[in-house]
Each structure stands twice: as structure tokens, then as C-alpha cells.
Amino acid sequence: MFDDLSASFEDAIKGLRGENKISEENIGPALKQVRRALLEADVSLSVVKEFVAEVGQKAIGAEVVRGVKPGQKFVEVVKQELVEVMGGENAPLANVSEKPTVILMAGLQGAGKTTATAKLALHLKDQGRKALMVAADVYRPAAIEQLTTLGSQIDIDVFSLGSNLKPEQIAASGLEKARNEGFDTLLVDTAGRLQIDSEMMDEMVRIRSAVNPDEVLLVVDSMIGQEAAELTRAFHEKVGITGAVLTKLDGDSRGGAALSIKKISGKPIKFIGTGEKVEALEPFHPERMASRILGMGDVLTLVEKA
Amino acid sequence: EKTRKGFVTDLLEKFGDDPLTPEVLDDLEALLLRADVGVNATDQIITALRRRLNEEVLDSKEGFRFLKQQLCQIVNKPIKNSNQEVLAPKHKSLNIWLLVGVNGVGKTTTLGKLAHLALRSGYTALIAAADTFRAAAVQQVQIWGRRSGVSVIANETPNADPAAIVFDAIGAAKSKEIELLLVDTAGRLQTKNNLMEELAKIRRIIDRLAPEAIVESLLVLDASQGQNGLNQAMSFAESANLTGVVITKLDGSSRGGVAFAVASEAKLPIRFIGAGERLQDLKPFNSFEFVEALLANR
Ligand SMILES: Nc1nc2c(ncn2[C@@H]2O[C@H](COP(=O)(O)OP(=O)(O)OP(=O)(O)O)[C@@H](O)[C@H]2O)c(=O)[nH]1
Ligand SMILES: Nc1nc2c(ncn2[C@@H]2O[C@H](COP(=O)(O)OP(=O)(O)OP(=O)(O)O)[C@@H](O)[C@H]2O)c(=O)[nH]1
Ligand SMILES: [Mg+2]
Ligand SMILES: [Mg+2]
Numbered sequence: 001m002f003d004d005l006s007a008s009f010e011d012a013i014k015g016l017r018g019e020n021k022i023s024e025e026n027i028g029p030a031l032k033q034v035r036r037a038l039l040e041a042d043v044s045l046s047v048v049k050e051f052v053a054e055v056g057q058k059a060i061g062a063e064v065v066r067g068v069k070p071g072q073k074f075v076e077v078v079k080q081e082l083v084e085v086m087g088g089e090n091a092p093l094a095n096v097s098e099k100p101t102v103i104l105m106a107g108l109q110g111a112g113k114t115t116a117t118a119k120l121a122l123h124l125k126d127q128g129r130k131a132l133m134v135a136a137d138v139y140r141p142a143a144i145e146q147l148t149t150l151g152s153q154i155d156i157d158v159f160s161l162g163s164n165l166k167p168e169q170i171a172a173s174g175l176e177k178a179r180n181e182g183f184d185t186l187l188v189d190t191a192g193r194l195q196i197d198s199e200m201m202d203e204m205v206r207i208r209s210a211v212n213p214d215e216v217l218l219v220v221d222s223m224i225g226q227e228a229a230e231l232t233r234a235f236h237e238k239v240g241i242t243g244a245v246l247t248k249l250d251g252d253s254r255g256g257a258a259l260s261i262k263k264i265s266g267k268p269i270k271f272i273g274t275g276e277k278v279e280a281l282e283p284f285h286p287e288r289m290a291s292r293i294l295g296m297g298d299v300l301t302l303v304e305k306a
Numbered sequence: 307e308k309t310r311k312g313f314v315t316d317l318l319e320k321f322g323d324d325p326l327t328p329e330v331l332d333d334l335e336a337l338l339l340r341a342d343v344g345v346n347a348t349d350q351i352i353t354a355l356r357r358r359l360n361e362e363v364l365d366s367k368e369g370f371r372f373l374k375q376q377l378c379q380i381v382n383k384p385i386k387n388s389n390q391e392v393l394a395p396k397h398k399s400l401n402i403w404l405l406v407g408v409n410g411v412g413k414t415t416t417l418g419k420l421a422h423l424a425l426r427s428g429y430t431a432l433i434a435a436a437d438t439f440r441a442a443a444v445q446q447v448q449i450w451g452r453r454s455g456v457s458v459i460a461n462e463t464p465n466a467d468p469a470a471i472v473f474d475a476i477g478a479a480k481s482k483e484i485e486l487l488l489v490d491t492a493g494r495l496q497t498k499n500n501l502m503e504e505l506a507k508i509r510r511i512i513d514r515l516a517p518e519a520i521v522e523s524l525l526v527l528d529a530s531q532g533q534n535g536l537n538q539a540m541s542f543a544e545s546a547n548l549t550g551v552v553i554t555k556l557d558g559s560s561r562g563g564v565a566f567a568v569a570s571e572a573k574l575p576i577r578f579i580g581a582g583e584r585l586q587d588l589k590p591f592n593s594f595e596f597v598e599a600l601l602a603n604r
Contacts, residue, residue, distance in 0.1 A: 039345045042532030045336060108530060109555065109583070110410030114441075139583070141449035142442040149441035194558045221410065225342035225532025227560045248409060251495035253534040276409065276440070276493075 022059050022070050030074055031056050041254035041293045044229030047263045055081050082290035086258055090283045091243060091268035093120070094215040100132070100178040101185045102211050106204060106235055107219035109192030112247035112273055114143065116219050117189040118150035119273065119281040120245075125156065129184040134174035135160035136167040136207065137191035147189055154278050157183075167191070167203060168210040175211045186211070195234035204239050217270065218244045220257055228257035232264040241265055247273035250280065258289045326359055326369040334373065341600050342532050343563035347570070351376055370601075377597045380566050384575040385593070392590050393522065393550060393577040395429055395486045400479060400519040402487045402512055406505060406546045407526035408538055409493030412554035414443070416526055416580055417490045418450030419588035425455055429485040434475035435460035436468040436508065437492035447490050453585055456488075468492070468504065469511050476515045487519075496541030506545045523548050524577060529555045529562035536564060539572035548572070554580035557587070561600045 031052050038048045059077045094101050103120065105113045114137070121131040133151055135158055137143035144160045151158035159174040171188050178186040190207060193200035208216065218232065218241045235241055244261050249272045258269055269284040331352060338348040351373065358364065358372055385391065395401035403420065405413040417433065424431040433451050435458050437443035444460045451458035459475040472489060479487040491508065494501035512521055523546045527535050542548050551574050553562045568574055576591040 036345050039339060040533055042342075042534070045340050108558070110412065110528065112410060140446075141453075142446035145442035145445045146440075153441070194555075196559050221528075221530075223408065223528075223531045223534040225530060225535075225560060225564065226340045227530055227558070230559060248495065250497070251408065251534065252497050252537055253532070256532070 022062060022074060024060055026070075027056060027059055027074070030059075030071075034078055037294055038256060038259070041256035041295075042223075042225050042228070043256035043293070044226050044260040044264075047229055047260045050263070051081070051085065051259070079290050079294060082259065082293060083286045086262050086286035086289055087268045090285070091270050093124070093270065094242065095129075095185075096214050099185075100175070100183050101215070102175065102188070102213040103185060103215040103217060104188045104208060104211065104213040105190055105217055105219055106239060106241070107192060108194065108221070108224075108231065109140075111192065111219045111221045112245070113192065113219045114146050114150070114189050115276065115278075116217070116245045116247060116271075116273060116281070117147065117187050118154060118156070118278050120271070121151075121156040121185075121187055122154045122278050123271075123281055124185050125154065130182075131156055131185040131187055132174065132178045132181075132183040133158045134171055134186060134188045136170045136174070136188050138163035138165070138167055138170070139191045143189075143191065150278060166206075168206040171207050172210040188213070195231050195238075201234070201238050204235075208239055215243065216241045218261070218265075218267075220244055220246055220261060222246050222249045222255040222257060222272075223251065223253040224257045228260040229264050232261045236265040236267070241267055243267050243270040245269070245271045245273060246284070250274045254293055254295070255289060256293050258284075259293060325363050325365055326355075330366060330369070331355065337601060338563065341561035341563035342535075343600075344533050344536070344567050347563075347566050374597050374601070377566065377600065378593045381569045381576060381591075381593045381596065384569050384573050385591075387573070388549075388575050390575075393575075394427070395424065396520055397429070397485060399485065400487065400516055401485060401522070402476070402479075402489065402516060402519045403522045403524060404489045404491065404509070404512070404546065405524055405526055405552075406491050406542055406548075407493060408495050408528075411493065411526045411528040411531075412552075412580055413437075413493065413526045414446055414450065414490050415583065416552050416554060416578070416588065417447070417488050418454055419580065419585060420486075420488055420578075421450065421454035421456040422585045423588060424486045424488075430483065431456045431486040431488065432475060432479050432482070432484045433458045434472055434487060434489040436471045436475075437490050438464065438466040438468050438471065439492040443490075443492065469507050472508050472511050473515065476512065476519075480516070496538050496545075502541065502545040505542075509546055521547075522550060522577075525551045525574065527551055527553050527562070527565065527568065529553050530558055530560035531564060533564060533567075536567045536571060539568040539574060543572050543574065548574055550575050550577040552576075552578040552580060553591075556599070557581040562596075563600060565596075 035052050105117050107113050124131045135144040135147045148158045161170045218235050246269050272282050272284050274280045335352050405417050407413050433456050435444050435447040448458050525542050525548050579589045581587050
């Protein structure tokens with residue numbers, strides 16, 4: 001896969017070789033390859049189109065300094081733009097003065113919400129913040145046991161009320177407990193839901209109203225395909241997200257969803273999940289993500305050879 | 307039945323009887339790309355359509371028919387090659403179905419649904435809970451066992467050897483003359499060599515302990531996944547000796563288009579479709595319905 005990509009970039013760069021500037025005339029094939037690369041990385045089509053148009057504009061205007069080949073310059077512009085879109089500095093978790101800070105987890109089935117909840121609790125613990133996790137998924141078989149097991153692994157309290165109450169009631173009771181007992185942060189794990197399932201999306205809105213969160217994190221599987229854009233749009237419009245967690249980046253997915261999420265919601269990706277273990281949480285680095293999306297390691301060596 | 311509604315391709319309405327124009331081809335290309343068919347497969351499909359258009363003028367209706375035929379052919383080929391139109395266990399024999407795949411795709415849920423289907427179709431069935439890694443994985447399988455009415459062989463010690471559980475389950479299946487043994491495995495990313503080796507070991511135990519068994523090794527693929535699905539199919543095919551694919555979460559808005567690359571490049575037949583979280587939300591794969599749903603307007 002990566003070989004394909006570098007080969008295709010090589011062709012594009014060849015097209016620009018021998019030219020002394022990047023112009024509207026000679027940039028076409030190179031832009032086509034960028035489009036292709038982004039689609040192969042699972043960036044959503046609408047986002048790809050917008051991004052390619054923007055990169056085209058920037059590249060055409062770009063100064064080509066003496067000694068730097070246009071192909072090299074072009075790849076640089078693409079990467080720069082990707083980094084810029086995905087967001088400058090690393091965005092930390094909300095931390096409000098009136099305790100507890102409330103963090104609500106949301107996302108599709110199986111994305112990694114429950115695991116991410118435990119990972120964040122551990123991360124907060126490492127920073128000296130005391131978290132309470134709330135088991136507000138009343139649907140998935142053994143969802144409560146899953147969170148309880150994770151909680152005992154990392155020695156973090158889990159609040160649960162079984163699966164007969166409404167999730168918004170459970171969440172509200174959890175908040176009360178956190179307030180009364182002086183917890184620093186409340187992490188609310190919720191059931192997976194499809195963004196086209198209006199009943200479940202309404203439920204999410206009720207949960208939000210019940211706890212009035214400072215942070216709503218959309219948890220997204222990095223292997224997700226084209227629906228990343230619609231998923232983000234729906235959750236953002238309906239529930240209002242403040243950021244995202246991109247999971248399962250320990251695999252070999254290219255993670256194009258990162259670009260789609262940021263471009264559609266304007267909200268930062270705050271963390272990435274890099275393993276099944278509770279320790280496997282890292283801050284998001286736009287620079288690394290840009291390289292990953294483009295398969296850039298290979299491309300850069302190529303450009304150097306060109 | 308959320309997904310089964312709106313199966314009519316209303317694209318035709320949009321394009322009418324006009325001959326296929328470059329604009330329509332562009333729309334079709336976008337449709338395929340947005341369904342996760344992938345750039346390469348989409349190129350191939352659209353190129354074939356273009357070639358056909360060079361030979362004769364087609365109106366939209368014929369153009370679509372040609373497109374659908376092509377798509378159907380891609381997914382039908384591995385099914386034809388398997389000589390088994392619909393996958394079903396063989397009565398009065400030991401069938402072992404192994405469910406494998408990356409994390410969170412729906413292996414355990416699919417296993418619960420298959421257990422239910424098996425019992426309803428008059429098979430005796432047993433479940434092996436061979437995910438000993440994920441938090442509360444065993445409890446989750448046990449709930450599915452209760453829902454479907456199928457017994458579960460499990461070891462609740464965390465990180466117990468999954469191969470040992472499969473070993474025990476095969477013993478139990480043989481002594482009880484079970485017809486279908488369903489094996490749940492832990493989710494694993496195909497890039498984790500040690501975990502893929504663990505899977506290969508489970509596979510070897512099955513082949514050694516039950517050489518007479520009819521083994522199906524099914525890759526569970528989440529319809530919302532993108533192009534990584536093909537990497538998954540290629541790697542799992544090697545470690546788990548895959549014989550087929552189950553596509554889950556088709557009740558969502560994702561179309562599962564990567565299945566075309568999986569069918570044509572990994573040459574795997576798609577066997578079942580999951581479209582919901584309930585016991586009964588599983589269907590045998592039908593290429594016609596799948597292609598119609600893929601092309602249905604959004
Ligand atoms: N390799 C890897 N696996 C992960 C990561 N995050 C989560 N998982 C796994 O993905 C699977 C699903 O994770 P969960 O946390 O249960 O996902 P969820 O979103 O809570 O799922 P539902 O509650 O069913 O919607 C589990 O097998 C996790 O171990 C990650 O960063 N890397
Ligand atoms: N909407 C929908 N959700 C599904 C479907 N199949 C499974 N799910 C949900 O997806 C989530 C993950 O399902 P599991 O069966 O636990 O997935 P798994 O592959 O066993 O996960 P791990 O064992 O953690 O790797 C759960 O919330 C399921 O309810 C489906 O067809 N449609
Ligand atoms: Mg969960
Ligand atoms: Mg499972």
C-alpha cells in the first residue's frame with residue numbers, strides 16, 4: 001500500500017521536475033495524486049475535494065526558492081497544509097474550577113469509548129486528578145462489568161446503577177456522587193450509537209442535559225472509512241462535541257479520519273489510542289498524523305532522491 | 307428492518323433516460339468512493355463502464371444494469387468458487403466456526419446471533435469463549451449464550467490460554483455430539499505478530515484435535531471500516547486460514563464497499579450480514595441486495 005502511494009507521488013513529482021515553477025498548468029497531475037492518496041487514507045470525499053482545492057491555491061502561489069525543486073516544494077506545501085488543518089498545539093482536557101469537570105464520551109458501537117474512558121481516568125490520575133467513571137451504557141451485554149473490571153485494574157472508582165434505569169438518570173446520580181464526594185473529574189461512558197439512529201441520538205442529548213458536560217469527546221475508530229465526515233457532522237450538530245479521541249492507531253490504518261473530524265467540526269483531536277492496554281493513550285500530534293496520512297516517511301526519502 | 311427499506315435505487319430518477327454523460331460517470335464514481343469501494347476498485351469499475359460506453363451508446367438504465375452486474379459478479383465469484391451457495395453447518399457432523407477480526411467489529415455479537423440461528427435451524431450448538439483478554443469478554447459471551455440458549459465453555463481466569471479453552475470445548479463438543487461449535491476470539495489488529503501467532507495456534511489445535519471437523523474461519527468486518535479492511539483480510543487469511551467474511555453494522559449509514567476489494571483480492575466469499583444489535587439481526591449474504599443497498603441514494 002505504502003509502495004503504491006510513494007510510486008504515485010513519484011510520478012506526480014516527476015511531472016513537476018524540470019519545471020521552474022508550480023503553475024496552474026503543471027500542477028494538475030500532482031493534485032490528482034494527492035486526491036488519490038487522501039482517499040486511500042480514508043479521508044472523506046467532501047473533505048478531500050476541499051483540501052485539494054486549497055492546496056492547489058497555496059502551491060501555485062508558493063515561492064520556489066533557488067535550489068529547491070518544485071516537486072519538493074509541492075510535497076512540503078501539502079504536508080504543511082495538512083498539519084495546519086489538523087490543528088496547531090496540543091489541546092489539553094477541560095479542567096474547570098468548579099469541580100467536578102464533566103467529560104462525556106460518545107461514538108459508534110465498538111469505537112473504543114469504554115477503553116478510552118479508563119485510559120483518560122488513568123491519565124488524570126497520573127496528573128493527580130481524581131476521576132469517577134460512570135457506567136451509563138445500559139444496552140451492551142456486560143458493558144458495566146467491562147468498565148468495573150477496567151476500574152479495578154487502574155484503581156479508579158466506578159459508579160453504576162445496573163441496567164434498569166435510564167442512562168441520563170444514572171449519569172445525573174453519578175454527578176451528584178462526584179459533587180458530594182469531591183471528585184475532580186466525572187467521566188461518563190455511554191452506549192455506542194449510530195448517528196442515524198434518532199432515538200439513540202435523542203437519548204445522548206438527554207444525557208448531555210443531565211450532566212451539562214465541560215467536554216464531549218467523540219471517540220472514533222481510526223480504521224473508519226468515508227462515513228467519518230457524516231458521523232462527525234451528526235454528533236457535532238446534535239450533541240455538540242468539544243474534541244475527539246482517535247483509537248486503534250497501533251494498527252496500520254492511515255487514519256484519514258483525523259482530517260475529516262477536524263475539518264468538519266473544527267474541534268481538535270485530543271488523544272490517540274495506541275493499544276488495548278489502559279496505558280496506551282497518547283496526545284495527538286498533527287505533524288505525525290500528517291506524515292501517516294500521506295505515507296510521508298517514504299515520500300520524503302523519495303523527494304530527497306529526486 | 308432499517309437497512310432493508312429504501313433498497314430501490316432512486317438514482318435512476320435523478321438521471322432519467324439520458325445517455326450516460328461524463329457528469330453522470332463522475333457522480334457514479336463519487337457514489338462508489340463514498341461507499342468505501344476504494345480508489346483502485348472504483349477506477350476499475352468505472353473504466354469498464356467507460357469501455358462499454360465506447361462500444362455503444364447506453365442510457366442510464368442500461369448503464370446502471372451493467373454496473374450492478376459487474377459489482378454482483380465481483381462478490382459472487384468467490385461464492386461460486388466455494389461450491390456452496392449458502393453457508394450452513396453439515397448435520398450430524400462436527401462443524402467448527404471460528405470468528406476472528408480486529409477489535410470491536412462485532413465478533414461476539416455475531417457469534418450470539420449465529421448461535422440463535424443454529425438452534426432455530428435444528429442444530430445442536432456449543433460456544434467456546436476463547437477471548438480471555440478483553441475486560442468482561444467472558445461475561446459478554448455468557449449473556450449471548452443465555453439469550454440464544456446455547457451453553458458456553460469458558461475459563462474466567464484473566465488471560466487464560468485461549469487454545470486450552472478451544473481444546474476443552476472440542477472435547478465437550480465431541481462427547482455431547484455437538485453439530486456446531488462456535489469459537490469467539492479476542493479482537494486483534496493484524497499488525498500484532500504475537501497475537502496473530504496465537505490465532506494460528508488456535509487454528510492448529512482445531513486441525514489436530516478435530517481433523518474430521520468441517521472448519522469455517524470467518525473474518526468479521528465492520529461495514530464502517532475503510533480501506534484497512536483489505537489489509538485485515540489479507541493478514542487474517544494467512545494466520546487463521548479464512549474461508550469467509552461476515553459484514554456487520556450494515557444498519558448504519560456505511561455501505562461496506564471495501565468488501566469488493568476483499569472479494570476480488572482476498573478471494574473470500576461473504577457469508578452473513580449483521581444489521582443490528584439484537585439476536586435476530588443476522589442474514590445470509592445476498593449479493594443482489596448488497597449491491598442495491600450500496601448504490602441506493604443517500
Ligand atoms: N488495538 C487497540 N484496541 C483498542 C483500542 N481502543 C480500544 N480497543 C479495543 O477495541 C474494542 C472495543 O473497545 P470498547 O472500549 O469496548 O469500545 P466501545 O466504544 O466502548 O464499544 P461499545 O460500548 O460496544 O459501543 C476492545 O477490544 C478494545 O480492547 C486501541 O487504541 N488499540
Ligand atoms: N448497530 C450495530 N451494532 C453492532 C452490530 N454488531 C455488533 N454491534 C455492536 O458493536 C459493538 C461491538 O460488538 P462486539 O460483538 O462486542 O465486537 P467484538 O468484535 O466481539 O469486540 P472485541 O471482542 O472487543 O474485539 C457492540 O456495541 C455491539 O452491540 C450490528 O450489526 N449493528
Ligand atoms: Mg462501551
Ligand atoms: Mg468480542
